Amino acid sequence: MSPNTHFTPLILAGIALLCGLSVANVYVNQALLPVFAGALHADAGQTSWTSL
Numbered sequence: 001m002s003p004n005t006h007f008t009p010l011i012l013a014g015i016a017l018l019c020g021l022s023v024a025n026v027y028v029n030q031a032l033l034p035v036f037a038g039a040l041h042a043d044a045g046q047t048s049w050t051s052l
Contacts, residue, residue: 037043
C-alpha cells in the first residue's frame with residue numbers, strides 16, 4: 001500500500017461486516033457437521049477440521 005492510502009469509514013464497515021460473516025459461516029457450519037457426515041456415510045469426526 002502506498003503511504004497515501006486511507007480507509008474510509010465505509011471501507012472499514014465493509015471489512016468488519018465481511019469478517020463477521022466469515023465467523024458466522026464457520027459457526028453455523030460446525031452445527032451442520034453431523035448432517036454432512038450422515039449424507040456422506042461418515043462419522044462426524046471425519047468431517048471436522050480436527051481430524052486433519
